[in-house]
Amino acid sequence: MKKAKPAIEYVSASNGGPLVPKHVPLTKKGRVEKIFYEHELLRLQEELIKLQEWVRVKGLRVCILFEGRDAAGKGGVIKRITEHLNPRVCYIVALPKPSERERSQWYYQRYVAHLPAAGEIALFDRSWYNRSGVERVMGFCTEEEHAEFMRSTPEFERMLQRSGIILLKYWFSVSDEEQERRFQARLRDTKKHWKLSEMDLKSRELFEEYSKAKDETFAYTDTKHAPWHVVPSDDKRRARLNCIHHLLSQIPYEDVIPNPGKLAPRPKATGYMRPPKDDQTFVPGIY
Numbered sequence: 001m002k003k004a005k006p007a008i009e010y011v012s013a014s015n016g017g018p019l020v021p022k023h024v025p026l027t028k029k030g031r032v033e034k035i036f037y038e039h040e041l042l043r044l045q046e047e048l049i050k051l052q053e054w055v056r057v058k059g060l061r062v063c064i065l066f067e068g069r070d071a072a073g074k075g076g077v078i079k080r081i082t083e084h085l086n087p088r089v090c091y092i093v094a095l096p097k098p099s100e101r102e103r104s105q106w107y108y109q110r111y112v113a114h115l116p117a118a119g120e121i122a123l124f125d126r127s128w129y130n131r132s133g134v135e136r137v138m139g140f141c142t143e144e145e146h147a148e149f150m151r152s153t154p155e156f157e158r159m160l161q162r163s164g165i166i167l168l169k170y171w172f173s174v175s176d177e178e179q180e181r182r183f184q185a186r187l188r189d190t191k192k193h194w195k196l197s198e199m200d201l202k203s204r205e206l207f208e209e210y211s212k213a214k215d216e217t218f219a220y221t222d223t224k225h226a227p228w229h230v231v232p233s234d235d236k237r238r239a240r241l242n243c244i245h246h247l248l249s250q251i252p253y254e255d256v257i258p259n260p261g262k263l264a265p266r267p268k269a270t271g272y273m274r275p276p277k278d279d280q281t282f283v284p285g286i287y
Contacts, residue, residue, distance in 0.1 A: 006036050017249025018047050032237040044244045045084050052085050052121065054253035059118035061165045062251065065127040068172030069210055070200040071182040073233040077172075077240045078123050081247070085121075094125040107131065107149065108156055115165065128153065132217040134199060137209045150220040157226040167226055168250055170243060171214070172233040176207050 010019035021040065025033040055062055066074040082090055093114040102110050108128055116122040126133075131149040135141040141149075160167055174182075183204060186192040203210060222228045229246060233239035 006039055008036070008039070013245070013249065015246070015249040016252075017245050018044065020245070031235045032241070034237070037237040037241065040241050041080060041244075044241065044248065045080070047248050048081060048244065049084060050255045050257060051248060051251060051253045052089050053255075053257045055121055055251075056086075056089050056119040057256050060251070061116040061118060062121040062168075063116055063124070063160065063165050064121065064168045064170070064247065065124045065129065066170050066172065067126060067129050067133065068170075068231075068233070069174055069179060069207075070203045071179050071186070071195075072172035072174040073231075073236050073239050074125055074172050076236055077231075077243050078125055080240050081123065081244060089119065090121040090123065092123050092125055093127075107145070108152075115160070128156075129217065129221075132221075133210070133213055134203075136213045136216075137206055138199070138202070150216075153221050154223050154226070157221075157223070161225060166251060168247065169226060169228050170231055171218075171228050172231050172239065172243075174233050178234040179207070180204070 006025070009022040011022050013020045021036075025036045027033055054060070066078060068074055078092060082092060093111075095110065095114070098110060111124075111128050114122060114124075128149075131141055131146065132153075136146050157167060183196065183200070186196050218228055231239050231243045231246075
């Protein structure tokens with residue numbers, strides 16, 4: 001049975017993005033209601049498709065960074081952003097730990113290789129800010145390397161922007177209590193066990209150290225030309241909607257999706273005889 005769409009009244013957004021609902025229905029716990037969330041998510045995803053086509057047609061280069069603590073919700077919003085988009089236009093960059101060779105390179109080198117070309121949107125699920133986050137807290141970099149990162153990053157990001165890249169930075173902020181709840185949920189759900197890496201478990205013990213690292217990162221890299229946009233993420237639904245709406249407000253776009261027109265009639269068969277189906281190997285019909 002098809003769910004009925006909630007009756008929603010919309011008003012103009014103060015930031016110039018898509019229209020926003022005049023009233024957001026909440027659950028008893030103060031979180032966004034599921035039916036409303038699903039309706040709004042689909043509406044914003046349709047806008048993302050328009051943005052994607054605008055980026056492709058205009059040859060824009062868009063780079064979006066998603067940072068934050070483990071279990072803060074970065075992967076969830078990235079999944080909803082890309083759900084209906086063309087992976088040839090909008091792609092995810094989620095790099096593993098660097099190899100021995102990569103560790104000997106200029107620090108930003110491995111990330112530069114994944115920056116967008118004309119008509120592309122690159123979503124970084126963690127980025128060069130690994131150095132001021134996990135590497136800093138876990139001791140994977142030296143004090144000198146960390147200090148150089150703080151000095152170099154604002155200029156590196158200016159270089160990207162001067163080259164024409166549109167750079168957006170999002171930091172997902174989750175409370176200690178909510179992070180713990182999500183870790184416990186992952187332990188109970190076998191489908192999510194892969195999300196609990198050794199680093200995730202270690203970060204659980206170092207909540208305060210990660211707070212210090214985040215504050216220090218912001219002190220150096222929350223600049224006027226490349227500011228951090230903080231997304232409170234204890235309520236996942238609210239965080240996803242807010243982040244996507246903000247993203248759409250940051251890049252002026254128009255609807256340039258071409259009209260698909262009508263399908264032409266199928267050509268008439270010419271009498272071609274195909275090989276017998278018994279010659280093919282079929283997947284067993286288990287279901």
